Amino acid sequence: MVRHPRLGHRRPHRPARHRRLHRETRCGRGRLARLLVRGVTLTGKTALVTGASTGIGKAIARALAVAGARVVVNHPHTPDSAARAVDEIRAAGGDAIEIAADVRDRDEYAALVAELLRVYGRWDILVNNAAVALTKPFHEVTGEEFDLSYAVNVKGVFHGLQLAWEHLADNGRIITISSSTTALMLPGYALYDSTKGAVEQFTRILSKDFGPRGITINTVSPGATETETYRTGKSAEFLASLEQLSAFDRLGRPDDIAAVVAFLASDAAGWVTAQNIRVNGGTV
Known part of the structure; x- marks a missing residue:
């Protein structure tokens, strides 16, 4: 038996053979993406993924492209990583372009949508992924940090939703990325989770506005996910404790999240x- 790191109770110990078998299901990135989106067809659709040059956003863009969508990889003026993301999609046979825009700026976001429509002629899928994850004790949060978090995580989504109201095709799809931490009441997450709580409410309430046009709007809330950014500043011991919170004794992978987004986009x-779909391996 091993002790559950968060709740304090003991949980059954999985034999090493079982853990090994689970981890041996890993496969190459391209093959994994194809397996995860098997049966999902997005041919003829155009998707915009904000904050798509790295991490979960990059995996989402790749999965949508594998399923047949034409994908716009948005980035906040980080052209090198965005170019690599586009190159990977094209190398796998997908159709993608990158467009820089700061989602905090309504004019830049509107120009992004205008360029998308100029190139592809229609807009079917919006994935609100761009975010900043600032976590620290609430009494230490500065006014500047508060403004930045709400400008990217809430105002950026607000801009995307308003532009989708104007330009998204009927029967389109909107998916906003939140976080499973909104259900965990973790110390240091008050600012971040308050921004994610706001966009979860956008999703619930705006479903009534978009519904008559056949447009669905949902939230996907990842748990701890193995990206370079997520690992930064965390000890191996802490990461191991996060793995034990999952029913599968591992962190999530970006492709785990991307597969669910691809389904919701279909x-x-x-x-x-x-x-609000929590994609966290049973953590909460």
């Missing part, structure tokens, strides 16, 4: 709206 998810 016609198969036409009866799913106003939902």
Whole structure:
């Protein structure tokens, strides 16, 4: 038996053989993406993924492209990483371009959408992924940090949703990335989780506005996910404790999140709206 790192109770110990078998299901990035989106068809659709040059956003852009969508990789003026993301998609046979825009700036965001429509002629899928994850004791948060968090995480989504109202095609799809931490009440997460709580409410309430046009709007809330940014500043011991919170004794991977987003972006998810789907391996 091993002690659960968060709740304090003991949980059954998994034999090493079982853990090994689970981890041996890993496969190459391209093959994994194809397996995860098998049966999801987005041919003829155009998708915009904000904050898509690295991490979860990059995996989402890749999964949508594998499923057949034409993808706009948005980035906040980080052209090198965005170019690499586009190159990976094209190398796998997908169609993608990168467009720089700061989602905090309404004019830049509007110019991004205008360029998307100029190149592809239609807009079907919006994935609100761009975010900053500032975590620290609440009494230490500065006014500047508060403003930055709300400007990117809330105002950026607000801009995207308003522009989607104007330009997204009927029967389109909107997916906003939140976080499973909103359900955990973790110390240091008050600012970050308050921004994510705001966009979760956007999703629930705006489903009634977008619904008559056949547009679905949902939230996906990842748990601890293995990205370079997420690992930064965390000890190996702390990361191991996070793995034990999952039912599968591992951190999530960006492709785990991307597969769910690809499904929600598809016609198969036409009866799913106003939902917050936690993709966290059973953590919460």
